[in-house]
Amino acid sequence: LQHLLTTEGLPASILLHILDTAESFVGVTERDIKKVPLLRGKSIFNLFFEPSTRTRTTFEIAAKRLSADVVNLNIAASSQTKGETLLDTVDNLSAMHADMFVVRHSQSGAAHLIARHVRPEIHVINAGDGRHAHPTQGLLDMFTIRHYKNDFHNLRVAIVGDILHSRVARSQIHALTTLGVPEVRVIAPKTLLPARVERLGVHVYHEMTQGLKDVDVLLMLRLQNERMLSARLPSTEEYFKYYGLTQEKLALAKRDAIVLHPGPMNRGVEIDSAVADGGQSVILPQVTFGIAVRMAVMSILAGN
Numbered sequence: 001l002q003h004l005l006t007t008e009g010l011p012a013s014i015l016l017h018i019l020d021t022a023e024s025f026v027g028v029t030e031r032d033i034k035k036v037p038l039l040r041g042k043s044i045f046n047l048f049f050e051p052s053t054r055t056r057t058t059f060e061i062a063a064k065r066l067s068a069d070v071v072n073l074n075i076a077a078s079s080q081t082k083g084e085t086l087l088d089t090v091d092n093l094s095a096m097h098a099d100m101f102v103v104r105h106s107q108s109g110a111a112h113l114i115a116r117h118v119r120p121e122i123h124v125i126n127a128g129d130g131r132h133a134h135p136t137q138g139l140l141d142m143f144t145i146r147h148y149k150n151d152f153h154n155l156r157v158a159i160v161g162d163i164l165h166s167r168v169a170r171s172q173i174h175a176l177t178t179l180g181v182p183e184v185r186v187i188a189p190k191t192l193l194p195a196r197v198e199r200l201g202v203h204v205y206h207e208m209t210q211g212l213k214d215v216d217v218l219l220m221l222r223l224q225n226e227r228m229l230s231a232r233l234p235s236t237e238e239y240f241k242y243y244g245l246t247q248e249k250l251a252l253a254k255r256d257a258i259v260l261h262p263g264p265m266n267r268g269v270e271i272d273s274a275v276a277d278g279g280q281s282v283i284l285p286q287v288t289f290g291i292a293v294r295m296a297v298m299s300i301l302a303g304n
């Protein structure tokens with residue numbers, strides 16, 4: 001694997017290799033993640049052209065646990081503000097002996113563009129591009145599901161919310177179907193579903209009451225307001241009434257169903273605080289697992 005740009009088209013063997021490698025970094029408890037010298041002497045550049053709390057920070061922690069040197073480029077204070085192009089920025093950072101770029105950008109395809117441009121010894125990880133893909137989020141969600149459910153082969157999984165604008169949903173759907181989850185559902189209003197979404201191998205529901213029935217795993221999504229035309233923004237009160245996850249709606253799923261959310265959460269919009277902070281929520285363990293999964297991705301790309 002030279003770059004990680006999407007989960008689409010990655011075979012199950014690679015997805016499982018990443019999950020198993022991540023497992024090897026987790027210590028006795030899930031909070032105890034080992035420091036190893038696998039990337040000693042390597043320089044990793046975090047290029048986040050869009051805001052991030054979880055992804056940028058866990059990539060930094062993961063790189064440090066692998067003993068790499070990490071540079072977080074402050075985009076707002078960089079020469080991008082003077083009109084320097086994306087590829088000129090990348091060329092200049094490559095001249096500082098970058099070994100790996102972790103890229104988040106509002107434009108779909110930005111990480112692909114960089115991957116096609118850099119020298120072959122440099123690796124690129126997509127940390128979220130437009131509405132296209134967020135592969136490490138998809139992978140850490142798979143890690144979390146396997147951690148709590150042991151296997152993928154007997155599960156009914158529902159992805160709920162703004163599928164249309166969600167790079168996370170796309171990465172989840174490709175990973176879930178490749179890993180053999182027999183039933184992947186999407187639950188959303190028609191206005192928040194991509195055209196012909198069934199072609200991705202999912203079952204479409206518009207009502208939570210039907211879509212959540214007997215589900216093992218709920219993957220909640222944020223309304224991606226920043227990617228919508230203001231005229232199409234749904235009212236948050238109405239959205240919560242029909243698609244917000246409350247304890248009453250969660251009771252339709254299996255009793256041992258788990259609830260995931262990639263964050264940031266909009267409490268009272270797509271999820272009620274009683275659920276987000278409740279006993280079936282695994283939202284914070286997801287964040288912790290993100291460190292091990294990102295360690296696995298970086299160490300595999302670097303050839304370990």
Ligand code: CP
Pocket residue numbers: 051052053054055056128137262263264
């Ligand atoms: N899940 C996720 O991508 O969160 P951040 O935007 O905080 O990185």
